[in-house]
Amino acid sequence: MIANQFINRIILLTFLTASPCFASHQVMDGVTSYPIVIEQQLPFSDLGDSRSISLIGSESVAYINFGSRLDEVVSKVSLNLDFISSPALLSLVSHLKVFLNDELMGVIPIKEGEQGSRVRYTIPFEPRFLSDFNQIRFEFIGHIHHTCSDPNDPSIWTEISQTSTLRLQVQKNQLRSDLSLLPAPFFDRRDFNGLSLPIIMGDEYDLETVRAAGVLASYFGVLADWRSIDFPLLFNELPQQHSIVLMTNNNKPDFFQDFPDAEDAVVQMITHPTNPYVKLLLIVGKDSQDLMRAVQGLVLGEQLLTGAMATIDKLQQVQKRQPYDAPQWLNTNRRVAFSELVDNQLSLQVEGRNPPAVQVNLRLPADLFTWQSRGIPLALNYHYSPPLEDDSGSRMSLLINNQFIEAFNLTKRGEGADEQRIRVPLIEDALGYFDRINIPAFKVGSNNRIAFKFSFASLTGGKCQSIQPSKQFAAVDASSTIDFSGFPHYIEMPNLRAFANSGYPFTRMADLSDTVVILPTQASKAELQTFINMMGFMGQYAGYPSINVALKESWSAKTLADKDVLSIGIIPQLQQRLIEQDEANFVLKASSRLLKLPIKNEQKSDYQWTIRSEGKQAPIDVISVNAEGHFAAIAGVQSPFDRHRSVVSILAKTPTDFKLVTEALNDKGKIQYIYGSVVIFKSNELASYNVGEHYYLGELPIWTLVLYHFSHYPILLALLAVLLVMIITIVLWRILRVVNKRRLAIKEADG
Numbered sequence: 001m002i003a004n005q006f007i008n009r010i011i012l013l014t015f016l017t018a019s020p021c022f023a024s025h026q027v028m029d030g031v032t033s034y035p036i037v038i039e040q041q042l043p044f045s046d047l048g049d050s051r052s053i054s055l056i057g058s059e060s061v062a063y064i065n066f067g068s069r070l071d072e073v074v075s076k077v078s079l080n081l082d083f084i085s086s087p088a089l090l091s092l093v094s095h096l097k098v099f100l101n102d103e104l105m106g107v108i109p110i111k112e113g114e115q116g117s118r119v120r121y122t123i124p125f126e127p128r129f130l131s132d133f134n135q136i137r138f139e140f141i142g143h144i145h146h147t148c149s150d151p152n153d154p155s156i157w158t159e160i161s162q163t164s165t166l167r168l169q170v171q172k173n174q175l176r177s178d179l180s181l182l183p184a185p186f187f188d189r190r191d192f193n194g195l196s197l198p199i200i201m202g203d204e205y206d207l208e209t210v211r212a213a214g215v216l217a218s219y220f221g222v223l224a225d226w227r228s229i230d231f232p233l234l235f236n237e238l239p240q241q242h243s244i245v246l247m248t249n250n251n252k253p254d255f256f257q258d259f260p261d262a263e264d265a266v267v268q269m270i271t272h273p274t275n276p277y278v279k280l281l282l283i284v285g286k287d288s289q290d291l292m293r294a295v296q297g298l299v300l301g302e303q304l305l306t307g308a309m310a311t312i313d314k315l316q317q318v319q320k321r322q323p324y325d326a327p328q329w330l331n332t333n334r335r336v337a338f339s340e341l342v343d344n345q346l347s348l349q350v351e352g353r354n355p356p357a358v359q360v361n362l363r364l365p366a367d368l369f370t371w372q373s374r375g376i377p378l379a380l381n382y383h384y385s386p387p388l389e390d391d392s393g394s395r396m397s398l399l400i401n402n403q404f405i406e407a408f409n410l411t412k413r414g415e416g417a418d419e420q421r422i423r424v425p426l427i428e429d430a431l432g433y434f435d436r437i438n439i440p441a442f443k444v445g446s447n448n449r450i451a452f453k454f455s456f457a458s459l460t461g462g463k464c465q466s467i468q469p470s471k472q473f474a475a476v477d478a479s480s481t482i483d484f485s486g487f488p489h490y491i492e493m494p495n496l497r498a499f500a501n502s503g504y505p506f507t508r509m510a511d512l513s514d515t516v517v518i519l520p521t522q523a524s525k526a527e528l529q530t531f532i533n534m535m536g537f538m539g540q541y542a543g544y545p546s547i548n549v550a551l552k553e554s555w556s557a558k559t560l561a562d563k564d565v566l567s568i569g570i571i572p573q574l575q576q577r578l579i580e581q582d583e584a585n586f587v588l589k590a591s592s593r594l595l596k597l598p599i600k601n602e603q604k605s606d607y608q609w610t611i612r613s614e615g616k617q618a619p620i621d622v623i624s625v626n627a628e629g630h631f632a633a634i635a636g637v638q639s640p641f642d643r644h645r646s647v648v649s650i651l652a653k654t655p656t657d658f659k660l661v662t663e664a665l666n667d668k669g670k671i672q673y674i675y676g677s678v679v680i681f682k683s684n685e686l687a688s689y690n691v692g693e694h695y696y697l698g699e700l701p702i703w704t705l706v707l708y709h710f711s712h713y714p715i716l717l718a719l720l721a722v723l724l725v726m727i728i729t730i731v732l733w734r735i736l737r738v739v740n741k742r743r744l745a746i747k748e749a750d751g
Contacts, residue, residue, distance in 0.1 A: 036172040036277060037075070042066065045162045047192060053160040055096075055140035058151035059471075061352035064136040066166060067190030070181065071242075071277065076169035077125035079136065081108065081160065087116030088144045088155035096158060099137040103129045110142075118161075132190050136166075139352075151353060152457060172277040177269045179305035182298075185279055186242050187223045194228030194666070195220060198243040199532065202251040203235045207519075208288035209246060210528055211551040212295045214517075214535035216244065216283070218546040219299035221539030226447075228666040229536045233529045240272070244281045248291050262286050265294035268309040299545040321544075324489070326510040328543025329502075330362045332484045335379070339478035349475040350454065357399070357451040358476045364442060364484065366504035367491035367698050371708055376442070376484060381477035384454060386414035393457035396474070400450055401443060410456070446501045452476050490698035490708075493646055494636030494677040496688070500665060503541035505564050505646050505697065512538060513548035516560055520569040521553050526655030527569040533662045534566065534650070560641040567649040568658075574647070577640050585692040586635040586678045588651045593631065594624040595678065598691040629653075632660040632681040634674075638695045646697070657681075 044053070044064060053062045068074050079098065094110040106123035142156035175185060183189075186197055197220055199213050217231045234243075236254040245253060249261040255273070262284045272278035283298065285291035297312030298305070330336055339345060341360050348358050387394045387410055394410040408416065442448050454474040491498065498504040506515045517534075519527055531551070538546050552559065567574055570588060578584035587594040631653040639645035652658045660681040664670045676690030700708065710716060 038072075038170045038172070040168040040170055042166045042168065043162065044160075044164045044166075047166070052162050053138070055138060055158045055160070056156070057153075057354045058140065058142045058156050059352055060140050060354040061350075062138045062160070062356060064138075064166075065192075066134050066136075067188070067192055068130055068132055068134065069185070069188045069191050070132075071173050071175050071185040071188070071279075073171045073173050074127055074130050074168055075171050077127055077130065078167045079105075079123045079125060080165045080167060081121045081123065082118065082164045083121075083158055083160045084118050085110050085115055085158045086142070086144075086155055089115050090143045090146070091115070093141075093143045093146075095141050097139040097141070098123055099139065100125050100129050101131060101134055102137070105129075174276050175279060177271060177279065177308045179267065179269055179307060179310055181269075182281075182302050182305060183220070183223050186244065186281055187220055189223070192227070194230070195224040196230045196232065196241075198232045198234050198239050198241065199246065200234045200237065200243055200253055201246040202253045204251040206251075206288050207551050207553060208292055209248065209251060210519075210531065211549065212283075212288065212292045213246060213528075214532050214549065214551065215292070215299060215545055215547055216246075216295050217532045217536040218512075218539030218544075218549075221536035222543055222545060224536070224540060229533070229540065230662070230666070231529075231532045231536055233525060233532055235525070238272075240275055240278060242279050242281075244283065246291060246295075247282065247284045248288055249286050251288075259284075262290070265290045265297060265312040266309060267294055267298050267305060267312065270308070296547050299547065317548075321509055321511045321513060321548075323508050324365050326365075326507055326542040326544055328363055328541065329365050330482075330484060332365060332368065332487060334485055335377075335481040335483040336362075337478065338476065338480045338482075342478075345478045348478055349473065351471065351473045353456050353472050355454055355472070355474060357453040358474070359452075360450045360476075362448050362450070362482075363446065363502065364448065365489065365508075366495070366498035366502045367489045367508075368484065369488045369490040369698065369700065370442070371704075373487070376482060378483075379481045381416055381480050382452065382475065383415045383477065384410055384474040385456070385472045386410070386412045387456065388412070395455060397453040397455070398450070399453060401448055402451075410454070443501075450482075488698065488700050488704075490696060490700045492694050493638065493697055494648075494692075494694070495675075496634055496636050496648075496677065496679055497675040499634070499636065499648055500671050500674040500679075501541075503538045506566060506648075507538055507542040508564075509548075510542040510544035511548040512542075512546040514562075514564055515546075515566060516550045516552060516555070516563045517566045517568065518555060518571055518574065519551065519553045520571055523553065523569060524655045526652070526658045530568050530650060530658040530662065534568070537665055557641050560639070562642055562645065563639075564645050565639060565641075565647040567647060570651060571649075574649075578637060578647075584635075585637065585689070586633055586651075586680075588631075588633060588653065592624065592626045593633075593653075594622065595680070595689070596622050596691050598689065601676075601689055601691070630657050630660060630683050632657045634661060634679045636677050638693065643695065644697065 047064055047066055053064075055062055077100075081096075081098075083096070085094070089110050091110055091112040091114075096108040096110075098105050098108065103126070105125050108119075108121050108123070138160065140158050142151075142158070144153055144155050175181065187195055199216065201209060201213070213231075213233070217229075220231070221229055232239075238253070238255050245256065247253070247256060247259065247262075252259055263286055266282070266284040268282040268284065270280050270282060272280055283291060283294045285294050293315055294312050296315050297310075300315070301312070304310075324332065330341075338348065338360055341362055342348060348360075350356055350358055382396060384396070390409070390411045392410070395407045396410060396416075397407045398405045452474075454472075456472045491504075493505075495504070499506075506512055508514065517531060519531060523531075535546050535549065538549075550563070565574075575584065575587060575589075579587065585596045633649075633651045635649045635651065637647050637649075639647045650658070650661055652660070660683070664674070664681060664686060670686060673686060673688060675688045677692050677694075678689040680687045680689075710720065
């Protein structure tokens with residue numbers, strides 16, 4: 001057997017290195033051998049700035065970042081800047097400096113007559129100063145008087161439009177076939193664009209092969225992080241871009257029919273047969289079980305892979321994942337240091353008189369129960385260039401999700417208190433033990449952003465000349481901590497907002513080991529595509545590949561017990577089960593669709609996912625229509641197979657309509673409007689409905705559980721409290737009466 005495997009590997013290597021079709025150094029007839037040059041134009045809105053950039057005050061600073069892909073060489077760069085400056089600025093002495101990776105690239109003067117008008121200016125960059133990750137820094141110098149200079153005068157400002165662009169001339173680079181480059185070039189961390197990665201297979205696939213494609217998509221979803229994702233599924237097609245090919249001995253794409261049969265689980269990188277600038281990642285197994293082992297070896301052992309080909313010998317899960325241990329989620333069992341929440345501790349430091357905010361991002365479990373919380377302990381340490389006076393007006397402002405929380409004066413000491421302890425508010429605390437602003441600050445299940453905004457006031461002396469140091473620095477200490485420990489997990493369901501923002505309840509287990517995905521028998525390509533994309537989203541949400549997800553097209557009630565179910569497409573058996581138990585709030589059959597409407601369609605705040613519904617979600621109307629046009633939906637209900645589990649169904653009128661769902665989940669603007677138990681998608685529109693029976697997942701302490709569920713019935717709660725006091729009083733009275741009788745009896749016996 002070992003000899004056969006060795007011979008097979010030799011044949012495989014000989015085939016791939018010697019065959020003209022696959023030799024990386026050769027080019028097929030008709031394919032140009034000269035380098036491909038591409039023109040790219042990147043607007044600032046695609047580089048992370050959805051708003052215009054405000055530079056307020058002299059010496060204010062702003063940043064824009066962009067990357068350079070491994071398989072591309074940037075040969076020419078220019079910045080096309082579109083901005084408007086204050087009409088109060090003096091010409092010549094006011095100007096805008098532009099740096100690339102801390103190297104001055106050019107200075108834009110504010111010319112007479114251009115103040116208050118839109119100005120377009122082009123600055124060429126020196127490509128030799130480019131690196132893998134690049135930063136453009138804008139530094140604004142503004143003056144409104146020749147003799148009296150107040151750098152913080154509100155008349156000193158410049159606004160850079162988000163329509164400003166970065167123009168690149170890119171030359172394609174031929175890469176070697178080496179697995180040590182992974183995940184590049186299939187995913188490149190330096191590329192800020194969305195990820196589109198085709199997955200190719202033959203048309204003799206089975207469900208395990210499809211599951212392998214889903215696990216692979218979840219891995220690249222983890223890598224893509226905040227980027228949009230799409231994994232086009234192709235059968236027997238070979239696109240002109242970096243792609244992944246899944247093969248077994250019985251299921252090879254047409255263009256790989258002569259590929260040698262495999263005896264092991266193999267991962268290999270080769271050059272595209274007709275395009276020397278494109279790579280293919282081959283994942284090969286003798287059968288679909290071997291193929292899954294190869295995929296799992298890739299997603300878990302990427303760092304171990306080197307050379308053109310690697311064989312996955314053994315894969316074993318030593319310990320099962322635990323609930324809520326998703327790497328993407330904040331650890332809620334202990335205090336977490338800021339150093340764990342940033343990739344580079346230098347990002348916690350800023351400079352300038354009015355510097356950009358220090359930002360820390362975190363994601364919380366969707367079912368974190370924060371009802372009547374007194375706030376989140378935040379132990380904050382920070383340092384800064386000290387002002388000349390304690391009451392200079394310099395301050396550090398704390399914002400969470402763009403909501404102002406609190407401001408702290410910056411003193412001559414140059415640092416915060418030894419440990420500035422803050423209670424970051426969640427919702428109003430009626431007991432009032434802590435000084436705080438009652439703002440529901442954190443969004444559980446969503447990406448949260450804590451911002452520390454430093455602003456340094458200037459002092460003037462003599463003839464209005466500024467005596468404040470021109471360069472200011474500030475830093476939040478990486479040892480600062482935030483503590484979400486002690487909160488129970490409890491949430492009202494169905495909750496499609498939790499699903500759209502964090503994949504809950506499926507991502508409760510990061511590897512989706514408690515999840516079963518159901519597909520229709522003989523599922524269409526679009527339904528398979530939707531499954532693969534959904535696994536990509538789950539990887540994004542959890543930060544871990546979905547290696548233990550189960551995929552089925554035939555099932556029974558027993559197989560779905562103790563499992564959360566994700567249903568893709570119209571499953572008649574499941575749909576009928578929900579209708580029989582009167583749990584279906586939405587039904588779709590071909591062009592026919594039925595929807596239950598609530599008494600009041602209440603949209604709960606993003607922040608109050610754990611606030612109990614007011615009982616207005618009960619159905620009062622049912623509407624059924626038959627219509628044409630693009631239509632899709634997501635519906636959530638309690639599982640008919642286990643009352644502690646959930647079913648989420650993704651439905652579409654036609655196979656092409658499934659893209660309405662994946663496009664919406666890629667659109668951060670649309671996700672904020674997803675909530676409740678049913679979401680309907682029509683072309684570019686969506687509508688959410690909070691309708692039907694609600695249920696609860698998780699556990700609470702008994703007293704909290706009683707208070708929470710009776711919080712909407714204060715009179716009843718008061719009566720229960722009176723009854724409880726009466727019962728306690730009666731019990732105490734009886735106890736005291738018995739004690740008194742014993743005392744009197746002892747006294748009479750002694751007398």
